[in-house]
Amino acid sequence: MEKIKMRTPIVEMDGDEMTRILWKMIKDELILPFVDLKSEYYDLSLVNREKTEDKVTFDSAYATKKYGVAVKCATITPNKQRVEEYNLSKMWKSPNGTIRAILDGTVFRAPILIDSILPAVRNWQKPITIARHAYGDVYKSTEYRVPSKGKAELVFSGEDGSSFRETIYDFECAGVLQGQYNKDSSIRSFAYSCFNYALATKQDLWFSTKDTISKQYDQTFKLIFEEIYENEYKDKFEEAGIEYFYTLIDDAVARVIRSKGGFVWALKNYDGDVMSDMVSTAFGSLAMMTSVLVSPDGNYEFEAAHGTVTRHYYKYLKGEQTSTNPMATIYAWSGALRKRGEFDGLTDLINFADKLEKACIDTLNSGVMTKDLVDLVKEGTKTTTVNSLEFIKEIRKNLEASL
Ligand code: NAP
Numbered sequence: 001m002e003k004i005k006m007r008t009p010i011v012e013m014d015g016d017e018m019t020r021i022l023w024k025m026i027k028d029e030l031i032l033p034f035v036d037l038k039s040e041y042y043d044l045s046l047v048n049r050e051k052t053e054d055k056v057t058f059d060s061a062y063a064t065k066k067y068g069v070a071v072k073c074a075t076i077t078p079n080k081q082r083v084e085e086y087n088l089s090k091m092w093k094s095p096n097g098t099i100r101a102i103l104d105g106t107v108f109r110a111p112i113l114i115d116s117i118l119p120a121v122r123n124w125q126k127p128i129t130i131a132r133h134a135y136g137d138v139y140k141s142t143e144y145r146v147p148s149k150g151k152a153e154l155v156f157s158g159e160d161g162s163s164f165r166e167t168i169y170d171f172e173c174a175g176v177l178q179g180q181y182n183k184d185s186s187i188r189s190f191a192y193s194c195f196n197y198a199l200a201t202k203q204d205l206w207f208s209t210k211d212t213i214s215k216q217y218d219q220t221f222k223l224i225f226e227e228i229y230e231n232e233y234k235d236k237f238e239e240a241g242i243e244y245f246y247t248l249i250d251d252a253v254a255r256v257i258r259s260k261g262g263f264v265w266a267l268k269n270y271d272g273d274v275m276s277d278m279v280s281t282a283f284g285s286l287a288m289m290t291s292v293l294v295s296p297d298g299n300y301e302f303e304a305a306h307g308t309v310t311r312h313y314y315k316y317l318k319g320e321q322t323s324t325n326p327m328a329t330i331y332a333w334s335g336a337l338r339k340r341g342e343f344d345g346l347t348d349l350i351n352f353a354d355k356l357e358k359a360c361i362d363t364l365n366s367g368v369m370t371k372d373l374v375d376l377v378k379e380g381t382k383t384t385t386v387n388s389l390e391f392i393k394e395i396r397k398n399l400e401a402s403l
């Protein structure tokens, strides 16, 4: 078979530990035999980040801006213990944080579903994608433990001389205070990313906040979304046969639980943090969560939602077999190749991505799976537990049969 041709490179960001091992297996077994891969390779392993003083992370993010599509392996975010383990000169920042800051994006997370793993919520039939605004609010707040009786005020001093001052509370005893902020520019980026993602995946977009209580703060989010939708997306959504609607977060929670799934749920930073853990747990497993960063100007970076699976890596180093699940990392590859195909008008590449995902699902539906999933499937399902490489080779068999 002739290999599928590509026109423009994708940005390839290699990573650390067990996922780095999986990365090579996936490329060798599922990509390189079939695709004449064009990629610009960046080694984001902690060793190379140290060697390049983290320049490689910045370069990979700028390359993503240039080419528009990236695929990323999980990477270690160093902490004190890692600084010692890797003898680092500095506690380098989280690569995901660096990349997000440069691309200015929103992270979308969606579960991969299979027949034998039932969501905890019975009526969910399709994935629910969470779009979390990853900037500001309580994550960038200023807090104060009020020690005793006294007055708390909210003060703003405009550069143009304007000012605002209002009493928050006249404390008659000790208490707590918190000041949060967000920026119109960041909320606008969030909105653009959400509208673009919903269009690209042809799914309805829901957005929810608590604007009835938060009449300035949450209301601003609501109005910015509304304005951008009315002016720039209404026609496109109607053409695509999809819907945008805003509803209060309490109402959204009730609707999400009663829904069949199959939509994008946009949430403010804290709400997205909490709801994405709730939704992903209810769907099954972290190893089956895909994640993509979409920037407001339409760049895509695909990855798995999980980390480098350190515990498995240490077993692997001791020569033990590991049954680490490569699904989310394979889907990062298929997602990136499909998007590249869409951008460059390469039907063969798009078809390949579809067939690769189908081969994964067929393998799982035949009962061949890694250990983490065997523990989750419904009673009575016939399963064969395999290690990572055996699983990938089984997917390859199914893929070859379909090509
Ligand atoms: P993790 O790598 O996600 O793993 C936590 C546990 O979840 C594993 O020990 C394993 O459970 C299970 N698990 C996760 N992915 C799995 C898979 N594909 N197959 C089977 N089981 C899976 O999280 P962590 O151990 O907290 O973090 C490890 C490193 O990853 C850290 O250095 C962190 O900085 C980094 N990290 C990177 C990213 C990223 O690059 N996006 C995200 C999160 C964390 P069992 O051990 O019970 O089998």
Ligand code: MG
Pocket (backbone or CB within 6 Å): 273, 274, 277
């Ligand atoms: Mg969380």
